[in-house]
Amino acid sequence: GAVVSQHPSRVICKSGTSVKIECRSLDFQATTMFWYRQFPKQSLMLMATSNEGSKATYEQGVEKDKFLINHASLTLSTLTVTSAHPEDSSFYICSARDRGEDHQPQHFGDGTRLSIL
Amino acid sequence: GQNIDQPTEMTATEGAIVQINCTYQTSGFNGLFWYQQHAGEAPTFLSYNVLDGLEEKGRFSSFLSRSKGYSYLLLKELQMKDSASYLCAVVDSNYQLIWGAGTKLIIKP
Numbered sequence: 001g002a003v004v005s006q007h008p009s010r011v012i013c014k015s016g017t018s019v020k021i022e023c024r025s026l027d028f029q030a031t032t033m034f035w036y037r038q039f040p041k042q043s044l045m046l047m048a049t050s051n052e053g054s055k056a057t058y059e060q061g062v063e064k065d066k067f068l069i070n071h072a073s074l075t076l077s078t079l080t081v082t083s084a085h086p087e088d089s090s091f092y093i094c095s096a097r098d099r100g101e102d103h104q105p106q107h108f109g110d111g112t113r114l115s116i117l
Numbered sequence: 118g119q120n121i122d123q124p125t126e127m128t129a130t131e132g133a134i135v136q137i138n139c140t141y142q143t144s145g146f147n148g149l150f151w152y153q154q155h156a157g158e159a160p161t162f163l164s165y166n167v168l169d170g171l172e173e174k175g176r177f178s179s180f181l182s183r184s185k186g187y188s189y190l191l192l193k194e195l196q197m198k199d200s201a202s203y204l205c206a207v208v209d210s211n212y213q214l215i216w217g218a219g220t221k222l223i224i225k226p
Contacts, residue, residue, distance in 0.1 A: 106162075108161070
């Protein structure tokens, strides 16, 4: 089945550091990738929708200058958390949908646990 | 507004059957997904329903009634490894996924 690779799986860093998370679709082309954040014991919260070759669409309340998204190819999207602070500590998950398959399930990466000290 | 409702938590016994309900009110409907999420892990796909009726897949079955805005996930012969959160998600008219808050299922021996 379709595989989405997310890297790194865990990051621990100091406050003020910028952190980049990569999301790759390994065996399919994904024109759209999704970035989610999940706090403990809460459901997934969509942060932004990443579209290949165009600007990402951010959900209300998500700062686009803080969470930079780049979707430069059909298989790679990156999320950069700029100048991260302890309140940004969370579980970040990407997902991707096969090109042209709106009714297909999103395939999720394994997630990145970000801890800001 | 768009809304997905599912119980916060359920408890069941190993070997038994449990039904997790999901009701939704969305702008349009293009299908409903069920995902399983173990603690600390990403969600994994369980089922997809777009037509009314029951879809069976091994120990798991999913039911949809579009007229009632209702779905359920049925888990049979429960195993301890089924302890997880179960997420209901609806695809709206813009093909965006609207997520429920998830149901935490606790399996007891």
